[in-house]
Amino acid sequence: MARKVTIRRNMLMSLGLLMLALCVAILSITILTARQIVQGTSARLISRALDRSTAELVGFFDPVERNLAIAGSWVEEGTLAPDDSDRLEALFRPMLATYPLMSSVNIGDADGRNWMLLRQEEGWLTRRVDPTTTGPDQFYREWDGSGGAPREWRVEDPAPEDRYDPRERAWYQAATEGAAAGDEASGARPVYWTDPYLFFTTREPGITAAANAETPDGRRFVIAVDVLLRDISAFTQALDVSENGFVAILTEDRRLVGLPGHPDLGDPAARAAALLKRPRDLGIDVFEDAVAVRDAQFEPEVPRSGRAGLFSFESGGETWWADAEVVTVPHDRRFLVVVTIPERDLLGAVRSLQRNVFLATALALVAAIASAFQLARRYTGPLSALARNSSRIRRLDLRGSAPVASRITEISELATAQEGMRTALDAFSRYVPTDVVRELLEMGEAAQIGGERKTLTVLFSDIQGFTQIAERKSPEELTHHLAAYFEEMISIIDEVGTVDKLIGDGIMAFWGAPYPDPHHARHAVEAVLACRDRLDELNTRWQGEGEPPLPTRFGLASGPALVGNVGAVRRLSYTAVGDVVNLASRLEGLNRVYGTQILAAEPVPELAGPAFAWRRIDRVRVVGRTQAVDISELLGRSAEVDAGTLAFARGYEQALALYRTGAWSEASALLAGLAPERRADASVRQLHSVCARLTESPPDPGWEPVTVLDHK
Structure with a gap:
């Protein structure tokens, strides 16, 4: 004979098993879809990081080009005289103060004359060189930010390696070569960007934007604005992709201009040394692997611009997700923005989701069992009383018992019928x-x-x-x-x-x-x-x-x-x-x-x-x-x-x-x-x-x- 169970136990087991099956199904779906969740989450995080990085990178160049255009118009209108140091300072100091990403301004001409305004941590520094009158001597003026009079000094006959000739600088050559090539034949004033290099004065890596300008009397000059790569790295390192994710910006020849927020690059000296290095030179395997996979799989498809698309790769014994976008700036300069996220960061979110789902389903299971218990009590309480009464009646113990009350119609009818049966048997x-x-x-x-x-x-x-x-x-x-x-x-x-x-x-x-x-x-x-x-x-x-x-x-x-x-x-x-x-x-x-x-x-x-x-x-x-x-x-x-x-x-x-x-x-x-x-x-x-x-x-x-x- 099959083993009999009580209604309460049967209801609790049935509803409990139903809820348990539902919970297992939900958790199974969560586990089975973890890969899709990881891929979808990584795609969203990486896409958002790429959007911000691309926008920030473009944002670095746009203000520079606008300010170069303004400076060129000053020269052409006669407002700015390249040999008027006081006037130059009065015009460019507010510009550099407004746009911190521009670290310095240089003006040079075909005779080797040069004027430079450099923003320092506290104060300003100018340098003036005029080989037509004072030879290679360099004249400096420095403001310490206290509001006092500037300090001035002259460096006479500097060593050959310390002499500054704008005509030998990359920014001057890029502008003059562009003009010679006919880039300005239509009357436009294009901006020429250099490749990243070490600045002569500060010995810091950066890039320079340059533009040609001509005074009303026909004198031609090149105006250049320097941008430090450390400012780009400050953004990429501060960008929060995920707990262990990175963003980096590389040049076309795969040198770092925007450093990733890697623990090895937390020291300022380490960051300075890492700029313009290739990932493999820094020992950051994940970026080297990401760039290698991207170049191997997607370079033929995205040779000029666009995103490679989400891809995964193995590095350091774990799975990473990445995407890269080529950003082209004026004068055909291209930068590669790479975003990488370790799968463990995404699995953490998935596990958190799974924990939340598990807790929610567990709470639902407990609530369902509690509800089933209460529901079972509503049924089994009166039914158990009826069963006890029936057992007493079977033994012909026909003494009156407490009435069985229930709001359930069928149980109430059964109680009434049982009481009638008891009365009849008693008689x-x-x-x-x-x-x-x-x-x-x-x-x-x-x-x-x-x-x-x-x-x-x-x-x-x-x-x-x-x-x-x-x-x-x-x-x-x-x-x-x-x-x-x-x-x-x-x-x-x-x-x-x-x-x-x-x-x-x-x-x-x-x-x-x-x-x-x-x-x-x-x-x-x-x-x-x-x-x-x-x-x-x-x-x-x-x-x-x-x-x-x-x-x-x-x-x-x-x-x-x-x-x-x-x-x-x-x-x-x-x-x-x-x-x-x-x-x-x-x-x-x-x-x-x-x-x-x-x-x-x-x-x-x-x-x-x-x-x-x-x-x-x-x-x-x-x-x-x-x-x-x-x-x-x-x-x-x-x-x-x-x-x-x-x-x-x-x-x-x-x-x-x-x-x-x-x-x-x-x-x-x-x-x-x-x-x-x-x-x-x-x-x-x-x-x-x-x-x-x-x-x-x-x-x-x-x-x-x-x-x-x-x-x-």
Whole structure:
């Protein structure tokens, strides 16, 4: 048989498994889509970093070109005289102060004249060289930022390597070569950008933008603006791509102009040394690998500009994601912006997402289980109560129980139906022995006609003088009085025995069925004594209350009987049928003859055991039986019967024994010697009368010491 489970457990398991399956499905989808999540997240992060880097890079060049155009217009309009140092300072110092990315301004001409304005950390520095008047000498003026007068000095005849000739500088050559090539034939003023190089004055790497300008009187000059690469690196190193991601900007020949935010480049000296180096020269494998993969896979497809597209590569034993974009600036200068992100950064986000999903699903699972538990309680609480009530009803424990309340219609209807069933069974059990119904319920069978042979002890009881009592009482009063009587008697008998039926004022009961009882005789005797003792108490109380006492006679017999359902299909009665039943009924009536209260036929005294005291009364043959049977009076429990009663019983039994042996005169003499109150006993008078008659008229030789009763 399949193992049964409770509704609560079934609901909790079902809903729990459903939610668990849902959680597993969600987590599985999250795990299975981790690669797509990583790729999508990396694409978004890298694209955003590329957009910002490209915009920043273009932003570096645009202000420079605009300011060069302004400076060129000053020259052409005559506002700016290249040989007027004070005027140059007044115009360019505000420009450099407004745009910190421009570190210095240079002006040079074909005669080698040069004027430079350099922004320092605190203050300004100018340099003027005029080989046409002062040779290679260099004139310096410095402001320390305190607002005081500038400090001026002259470097005479500097060493050849320290001399400054603008015509030898890359920015001047780029501008003059561009003009010679006809780039300005249309009247435009193009800007020429140099490749990154080390500045002559500060020895810092940077790039320079230059433009040609001409005064109204025809003098030609080249104006140049320097941009330090450290300013570009400050941006790329500060750009937050991911926890361990990098951004770098490289020249066309793959030299670094925008350094990545790598831990090895945290020191200013290290950053300065790294500028214009190639990634492989710095030992930053990830950038070297990223650039190598990009160049190998995408260079033929994006030779001039555009993005390579998201790609992954292995470096340092882990997976990285990267993208690169070629940015072209004026004068055909190209820079490569590279963004790299380690997959572990993205997996961290994915794991965080997975943790959040797990926590959310776990909370949902807990909430669902809690809800299922509450829902199950709403169902199982009333159902469990109904199940307990049903179990009690099955045991025929039909006492009223607390009502089962539920807001669920079906459960409420079931509770109402169960209460109706309990009430019906309670009424039914009052007509049928409860043990019989209980046995049928335990067997799971319907009642059928039939029975089985069992050894029983049968009891019949009857109220002495009930006819006279009934005449003096109204039917209502009599019914109420009898109800109290039967309630007490039946409750005692029902403890072990089975009440078969009520016959008017009498009771028929038996022990040994429907459940086997090897001590049926002893239990029957104990029940009869308990009934006698209880009746003594009740009769005393009733007399005090003005109610008539109900003295009761009992007859007990043990023997085989057919026990079962007797009757018709539509109407059955569980009862015992047989000679022992008739005998018990006759014995109850014999109490009137012998003046006794409790009579029992053999073998009841023997089966009941030595715990009880008896007085052998006679050997009788009752109506309907051919065999004679010894009958005895139950005196009580051996330990409770007084000595006088026991002595009387022994004396009577001696007289009975003499009677049976034919010594009738001796028996009469023995009975005559009893105490006067004992001689008045009906059984004594009955035996004395028989002995006297037989003494006067001896019987035939076939005489038997048996009293034949020809009436019921």
